[in-house]
Ligand SMILES: Nc1ncnc2c1ncn2[C@@H]1O[C@H](COP(=O)(O)OP(=O)(O)OP(=O)(O)O)[C@@H](O)[C@H]1O
């Protein structure tokens with residue numbers, strides 16, 4: 082009933098949601114599908130030797146975003162601790178597991194601070210990392226603790242050799258503390274299959290090649306996981322098999338298989354349209370899905386652009402202009418970027434255009450963020466990179482255009498272009514020639 086206040090939902094019951102938490106992207110279902118093998122391996126390769134034989138083992142866990150790594154390791158860890166607390170009075174304080182998300186603790190100092198605080202050891206701010214690491218190792222040794230340290234998003238520590246610094250100390254405790262007793266096992270979780278290449282040999286050897294890869298889910302598996310999720314979250318099935326297929330193919334094709342996007346699409350639909358009766362009988366759902374998927378893509382790209390500076394946006398705009406001319410290789414994109422930089426210098430007082438490397442890195446980042454897709458083709462003398470939009474081109478163009486407009490860049494670029502051609506007294510054909518020249 083409309084009572085004119087805009088709060089007419091007060092007094093109503095939500096009719097679709099059974100468990101709101103299950104609509105969050107980091108919710109962990111009791112039953113994780115299709116990961117039995119991986120769970121078994123983590124149990125037998127890390128937890129079991131640590132518990133039964135006082136042995137430390139280190140393990141790398143790889144997998145693309147949204148393949149269930151965090152959910153699985155957190156679930157195993159919770160279960161292990163619950164069983165331990167309930168069934169083994171004698172050993173329950175002998176084994177300690179610590180979960181650290183390195184993303185929020187991405188320097189050795191932050192990492193050790195967090196680790197030590199979880200183990201109840203004071204971090205001394207006046208001390209060096211080495212001194213603190215020694216203090217930590219001494220604590221573990223004195224209490225004869227068996228520790229399992231889970232480093233989620235370990236590649237966040239990759240910068241300037243940070244990961245080596247942390248891992249070196251943790252994997253060789255007897256080198257920093259004479260007569261070390263107790264154990265330290267590491268589970269390092271990462272998106273980057275090449276992370277080993279950034280590790281020193283001495284660190285790599287302590288992992289002994291032990292790794293588990295979480296393969297990306299197939300389309301059918303994505304459908305089952307999303308279907309399970311709606312069963313947990315909703316009072317009745319709202320997404321039909323056909324709807325789930327659509328969501329799963331979007332996850333696969335547009336979001337590199339990141340299942341979070343599927344969960345996000347479902348919860349967006351529910352929050353925006355959940356109370357409409359039309360959802361329940363399946364009508365219009367295909368339209369609603371299309372519209373939701375577009376909105377999410379647009380939101381992603383806006384979020385991506387929110388902290389980008391002029392030069393970044395110029396690369397994006399150069400990309401858009403090139404693509405419209407059916408030019409998808411690096412060189413034409415770079416030339417366009419340089420041209421835009423010249424205009425920008427006239428009216429925006431910016432520094433001059435940046436290097437090939439800068440532009441390549443930005444395009445790589447756009448690739449990593451599912452905005453464009455980079456594919457490298459082999460040619461006679463080497464390789465050539467091609468870039469195609471992953472987000473529908475018109476959404477991409479519209480979003481970048483709005484941002485450029487909002488920042489006032491278009492107007493300035495236009496003025497810059499006029500000024501540039503006046504000062505250089507160029508005819509149109511001369512201008513074209515100049516534009517074509519690669520710097
Ligand atoms: N096999 C599965 N069965 C049920 N739900 C799953 C499964 N795999 C993933 N999920 C759900 O998908 C979401 C994302 O999973 P998770 O956070 O574990 O991904 P991730 O591999 O850690 O990604 P990232 O590398 O980005 O951190 C979570 O809500 C999780 O519960």
Ligand SMILES: [Mg+2]
Pocket residue numbers: 150151152233234
């Ligand atoms: Mg994760």
